[in-house]
Amino acid sequence: MNAFRIVTGTAAVGAAALGYAVGIERRHWTLRTAELPVLAPGAQPIRVLHISDLHMLPGQKSKQRWVAALGELEPDLVVNTGDNLAHPHAVPYVLRAIGSLLDRPGVFIFGSNDYYAPKPKNPARYLMPRGKKKRIHGNQLPWRDLRAAFVEHGWLDLTHVRRTLTAAGQTVFAAGVDDPHLHRDRYSDIAGPADRNATLRLGITHSPEPRVLDTFAEDGYDLVLAGHTHGGQLRIPGIGALVTNCELDRSRARGTSRWGAHMWLHVSAGLGTSPYAPARFACPPEASLLTLVPRGHHQAPATEKQTRRKAPSDVR
Numbered sequence: 001m002n003a004f005r006i007v008t009g010t011a012a013v014g015a016a017a018l019g020y021a022v023g024i025e026r027r028h029w030t031l032r033t034a035e036l037p038v039l040a041p042g043a044q045p046i047r048v049l050h051i052s053d054l055h056m057l058p059g060q061k062s063k064q065r066w067v068a069a070l071g072e073l074e075p076d077l078v079v080n081t082g083d084n085l086a087h088p089h090a091v092p093y094v095l096r097a098i099g100s101l102l103d104r105p106g107v108f109i110f111g112s113n114d115y116y117a118p119k120p121k122n123p124a125r126y127l128m129p130r131g132k133k134k135r136i137h138g139n140q141l142p143w144r145d146l147r148a149a150f151v152e153h154g155w156l157d158l159t160h161v162r163r164t165l166t167a168a169g170q171t172v173f174a175a176g177v178d179d180p181h182l183h184r185d186r187y188s189d190i191a192g193p194a195d196r197n198a199t200l201r202l203g204i205t206h207s208p209e210p211r212v213l214d215t216f217a218e219d220g221y222d223l224v225l226a227g228h229t230h231g232g233q234l235r236i237p238g239i240g241a242l243v244t245n246c247e248l249d250r251s252r253a254r255g256t257s258r259w260g261a262h263m264w265l266h267v268s269a270g271l272g273t274s275p276y277a278p279a280r281f282a283c284p285p286e287a288s289l290l291t292l293v294p295r296g297h298h299q300a301p302a303t304e305k306q307t308r309r310k311a312p313s314d315v316r
Helices: 002-023 061-073 091-103 123-127 143-152 210-218
Strands: 030-039 046-051 077-080 106-108 162-167 170-176 200-204 223-226 255-259 263-267 286-294 305-308
Touching: 030 255, 030 263, 046 061, 046 091, 061 091, 061 286, 091 143, 106 200, 210 263
Parallel strands: 030 286, 046 077, 077 106, 170 200, 200 223, 223 263
Antiparallel strands: 030 305, 046 286, 162 170, 255 263
């Protein structure tokens, strides 16, 4: 009888946790904020909005409204690190959600789920070593249409290019690579020392693979922004992420950390999930507002904070 109670009790707790992860937390839209000392001495702060992993479906109205409200933050620079799409008809809904943010200076690269639609997969695959996984691609998605719209509004595509732009009246030297998760990255196309005269030297990538981060660090970048990990998506309180779906260590699955002696890394837990794994636990969907300040302003970044910004309940 005691064994039966233990089994049934465990099953009930598991069912409740799954119900919360699927029905509540995946729509618990959250703004993460942090302060990072990465700018040249004497520079004025730059406010960067980092959005990633929207995995947008046409019917996700709550997500679209919440993201649209981020325009009220009036960031100096918007950085989009990919995986915007989850449906062949999602492009206009991504553009509707991003809305007024397209009027701000912005840069972007794409991830695997901009190129290919998601497919049903065994969830246990995420716990397998990467070398033992057989890559499964869905149908191609209209990423070219999304790219054309971003570029038309003035956002810069940083896929294997280096660009100089202005944010908050200051010079930002930025470069990016195509998705390392698909082995599409060609860092050799952008290799070389970053501009030492820039106020900020910024690198972006979808998947935060250490081999890519190491090369950004060697070339003197101050900050790299990435997504892809979903913060682990299902985290165990007190333990954290079980997986990152890349070679990055689990302790860096979301938030800010140092990478080497000079560079900082920020990994967004993202705003979506695959439609075939619509669950989050102890890892709410997020966008990040990063206040960049001069080096030496703090010995360490200010404590990161998460704040829920209200949005109507999503029925999907």
